[in-house]
Amino acid sequence: MKVRKPPLRSCLGCGREADKRELVRFVRTQDGEVHVDPSGKLNGRGGYVCATMQCFEAAVRKKRFATALHANLREDDVERLRREFEHTLST
Numbered sequence: 001m002k003v004r005k006p007p008l009r010s011c012l013g014c015g016r017e018a019d020k021r022e023l024v025r026f027v028r029t030q031d032g033e034v035h036v037d038p039s040g041k042l043n044g045r046g047g048y049v050c051a052t053m054q055c056f057e058a059a060v061r062k063k064r065f066a067t068a069l070h071a072n073l074r075e076d077d078v079e080r081l082r083r084e085f086e087h088t089l090s091t
């Protein structure tokens with residue numbers, strides 16, 4: 001049996017590469033909004049962050065969402081995403 005290599009993605013916060021199932025996906029949907037995508041199945045440009053607040057905050061601070069998702073996050077978008085992300089971590 002051939003073992004399939006898990007698809008690796010790098011975290012927007014710390015840059016570490018990990019199996020995408022260990023990371024939380026963010027996606028920019030068609031309407032230009034950025035959402036947390038726990039299913040990993042939403043269509044759109046996506047980016048991954050480790051399942052820790054530190055990496056989320058680092059990604060925000062380094063403006064990695066703007067680079068990776070081509071989305072300009074306003075302060076209230078960041079607030080909303082932070083809540084969505086926290087919710088995802090707690091479930």
Ligand SMILES: [Zn+2]
Nearest residue numbers: 011014050055
């Ligand atoms: Zn990370």
